[in-house]
Amino acid sequence: MLKILAIAPAYRLGITLVFVGVVIALSIAPGIERPGDSIFGWLIFNTATPIQKAMHIVVYATLAVLWMWTLDPIESRVTRIVLTLSLTVGLGAVLEWHQTRVPGRFGTVADVVLNLIGAIAGLIAALILL
Known part of the structure; x- marks a missing residue:
């Protein structure tokens, strides 16, 4: 078991919640590019669709x-x-649903399936590594 990075659970929760916050911020950014948009908007508009799906x-x-x-x-x-x-x-799933209400964005069942595939892959990796 890889317990090398054994940090107090509060730190683990903090790191995880920061990552969740970044995922939420990227997911709820409007899909209409405007001058002065944040880096999140730039990332969304300048990333090819296959890369976004991956x-x-x-x-x-x-x-x-x-x-x-x-x-x-x-x-x-x-x-x-x-x-x-x-x-x-x-x-x-909640973020994909929310994207159906964000200008210039759309949520899809295909994206929920990709999220599920990623979650299962990460779960398997965690079971092997942690």
Whole structure:
């Protein structure tokens, strides 16, 4: 088990929540480019669609690893897995739904599936590495 980076659970939660905040900020940025837009707007408009789709997998895999790391003090492995998948996939589904209400953005079931694939990949990685 890789416990080299064993940090206090409060730090783990803080790191995970900062990452969640970045995911939310990137997901709710309007899709209409305007002068003076933030870096998030620039990233959205200047990233090719296949890369954006691949990033769903990478981002949600990372999020799943972070949640497994954060929830490590929970003794039940099944509980950690269920919580990790619920938090990760739940966030992805809610953000995709929210994007249907953001100007210039749209949420899709395909993106939710990509988020799920990423969450499962991250969960497997966490089970192997942590």
